Amino acid sequence: MDKAVIVDRLVKDFEVPQKEPGLSGAIKSLFSPKKKTIHALRGISFTIQSGELVGFIGPNGAGKTTTLKTLSGLLYPSSGFVEVLEHDPWDRAPEYLKQIALVMGQKNQLWWDLPAIETFELNRAIYEIPTKTYNENLKELVDLLEIGKLINTPVRKLSLGQRMRMELTAALLHKPKVLFLDEPTIGLDIIAQQKMRDFIYDYNTRFGATIILTSHNMDDLTNLARRVIVIDEGTLLFDGALEELVDKFAKEKIIKARLANGENLKDLGRIGKVKKLAFPEVIIAVPREATAVAASELLQNFPVEDLTIEEIPIEDIIRKVFRGELTR
Amino acid sequence: MKKYLQIFKISFQEEFVYKLNFVMWRVRNVFQIFLTFFLWSTVFANPQTVIFGYDRSKILTYVFGIMIVRALVMSARAADISSDIAQGDLSNYLLKPMTYFKYWFTRDVSSKALNLVFAAVEFALLFVILQPPFYFQANPVILVLFFVSIILAVLIYFFILILVSSLTFWAPELSWGGHFLITIVIVEALSGALFPINILPITFQYIVMATPFPYLIYFPVQVYLGNITGQAVLGGLMIASAWCGILWLGMNFIWQKGLKAYESTGR
Numbered sequence: 001m002d003k004a005v006i007v008d009r010l011v012k013d014f015e016v017p018q019k020e021p022g023l024s025g026a027i028k029s030l031f032s033p034k035k036k037t038i039h040a041l042r043g044i045s046f047t048i049q050s051g052e053l054v055g056f057i058g059p060n061g062a063g064k065t066t067t068l069k070t071l072s073g074l075l076y077p078s079s080g081f082v083e084v085l086e087h088d089p090w091d092r093a094p095e096y097l098k099q100i101a102l103v104m105g106q107k108n109q110l111w112w113d114l115p116a117i118e119t120f121e122l123n124r125a126i127y128e129i130p131t132k133t134y135n136e137n138l139k140e141l142v143d144l145l146e147i148g149k150l151i152n153t154p155v156r157k158l159s160l161g162q163r164m165r166m167e168l169t170a171a172l173l174h175k176p177k178v179l180f181l182d183e184p185t186i187g188l189d190i191i192a193q194q195k196m197r198d199f200i201y202d203y204n205t206r207f208g209a210t211i212i213l214t215s216h217n218m219d220d221l222t223n224l225a226r227r228v229i230v231i232d233e234g235t236l237l238f239d240g241a242l243e244e245l246v247d248k249f250a251k252e253k254i255i256k257a258r259l260a261n262g263e264n265l266k267d268l269g270r271i272g273k274v275k276k277l278a279f280p281e282v283i284i285a286v287p288r289e290a291t292a293v294a295a296s297e298l299l300q301n302f303p304v305e306d307l308t309i310e311e312i313p314i315e316d317i318i319r320k321v322f323r324g325e326l327t328r
Numbered sequence: 329m330k331k332y333l334q335i336f337k338i339s340f341q342e343e344f345v346y347k348l349n350f351v352m353w354r355v356r357n358v359f360q361i362f363l364t365f366f367l368w369s370t371v372f373a374n375p376q377t378v379i380f381g382y383d384r385s386k387i388l389t390y391v392f393g394i395m396i397v398r399a400l401v402m403s404a405r406a407a408d409i410s411s412d413i414a415q416g417d418l419s420n421y422l423l424k425p426m427t428y429f430k431y432w433f434t435r436d437v438s439s440k441a442l443n444l445v446f447a448a449v450e451f452a453l454l455f456v457i458l459q460p461p462f463y464f465q466a467n468p469v470i471l472v473l474f475f476v477s478i479i480l481a482v483l484i485y486f487f488i489l490i491l492v493s494s495l496t497f498w499a500p501e502l503s504w505g506g507h508f509l510i511t512i513v514i515v516e517a518l519s520g521a522l523f524p525i526n527i528l529p530i531t532f533q534y535i536v537m538a539t540p541f542p543y544l545i546y547f548p549v550q551v552y553l554g555n556i557t558g559q560a561v562l563g564g565l566m567i568a569s570a571w572c573g574i575l576w577l578g579m580n581f582i583w584q585k586g587l588k589a590y591e592s593t594g595r
Binding site (some may be wrong): 072073075077092095098101102104111114118123124126127154 | 330
């Protein structure tokens with residue numbers, strides 16, 4: 001398979017004006033503006049094959065959105081090399097832009113006062129989509145996202161979830177080969193989230209589209225992303241299959257046991273960290289390398305009826321990622 | 329080209345969404361015409377009055393000429409560009425296979441077209457009611473020159489707007505102030521929208537006529553009135569074209585630099 005995205009030692013710095021709080025701070029900053037350089041990306045490298053669905057995760061301000069914006073040609077890299085579909089995104093060549101889409105969960109391209117269908121028509125002209133293809137694509141998206149009744153309603157009268165689906169339709173009418181999704185499920189209710197996820201999965205498998213998505217929604221990641229890239233403070237911490245994330249970062253394993261009686265319960269602390277004790281069930285976290293020793297010690301010293309050893313749930317690891325607690 | 333036609337259509341539609349707003353805007357225009365008419369009619373109540381070489385008929389034509397030319401040249405939506413930059417909405421356009429400048433120019437043209445259609449109807453009505461001593465230019469050569477000067481004025485104003493808006497890339501907090509200074513203070517004063525340039529001392533006139541601003545309003549109106557003729561018209565058109573070129577180059581240069589500094593904020 002060919003590479004859809006190549007990123008090599010990408011660096012992006014921002015100059016951010018600093019202002020002290022309050023009016024006096026505002027006046028001070030007028031006369032002696034202070035600027036601080038923020039290193040949004042400190043040299044990240046990765047490649048993505050065409051047809052892959054990759055999740056970008058990391059705490060807020062880690063550099064995920066900056067990466068997506070650079071890949072879609074909005075930001076000029078401070079240094080490093082970026083190539084998407086054999087184009088330098090910064091050139092914003094029309095042939096390139098016709099093959100990509102960037103969807104942001106927060107803002108919209110829809111014309112606020114007009115029905116969404118008008119924006120769709122405008123995009124048809126801008127992307128130069130042949131009428132037949134346009135009609136097919138539109139029908140498909142309308143059916144998939146169930147928005148048929150809403151396309152003639154002025155956008156300002158739609159709910160957030162309805163609007164997000166319109167946004168997605170507007171962004172996908174030209175059938176992009178590479179899709180950048182920034183928090184696609186933010187602010188949606190659970191049913192709408194599920195619909196959005198189904199759609200993303202479907203779009204990826206049906207058209208072989210390459211999709212990169214950022215999300216703080218656990219379900220988005222566990223259900224969609226086969227591969228994840230973890231970024232924190234502008235550096236790449238992990239790049240690999242979702243399951244490997246656990247092998248790499250879970251320093252502990254979980255022993256679950258059912259006890260026959262409640263003797264010596266206090267001594268359980270010697271085995272490992274007692275996560276939960278609700279007699280007869282007990283859950284203990286133990287260091288990975290000491291799992292076997294801890295399990296046999298438990299079996300010898302306690303009236304164990306049943307025992308299982310499990311990995312730490314992927315969700316716990318991802319939660320740690322969001323909190324910025326992962327280190328190399 | 330088709331894409332810009334579609335942009336033209338959707339811009340037009342958007343103008344009509346808030347119908348009451350639209351009507352009020354037109355009512356305001358009509359009032360403005362009334363007020364201006366009565367103000368200058370009063371000043372020139374005595375038919376012998378001549379101020380700075382303008383008599384009643386000429387000043388009224390000048391004032392109405394300004395109104396029409398202004399409606400054509402200065403009704404521009406491109407002033408929204410700086411908020412696009414500051415709020416990150418620019419990203420939406422940069423992601424699309426189209427030229428941002430052409431997009432805004434199309435929207436400007438649609439706004440001007442709308443303005444012109446309604447202004448024409450209103451003027452015709454008011455003309456019948458007020459019967460002002462209006463000066464009609466019949467010379468086709470002058471009308472062609474007038475038309476050319478209007479096109480140059482539209483371009484110059486568009487380029488100035490984008491140049492000023494580009495400041496937002498580096499200083500988002502200055503964008504409104506910059507607009508106010510350039511578009512309201514300098515452009516309004518030096519374009520001849522407030523007073524004819526030829527009432528200024530002669531040295532000032534030379535200086536002002538070397539800037540791009542009088543070619544926005546003063547120059548086209550004077551060409552229409554036949555006050556600037558022959559060599560002077562061609563000279564003026566040359567200066568205006570030169571400014572057009574300079575501003576176009578400057579705009580592209582600054583814009584490319586700006587895009588590199590663009591942070592696509594707000595998301």
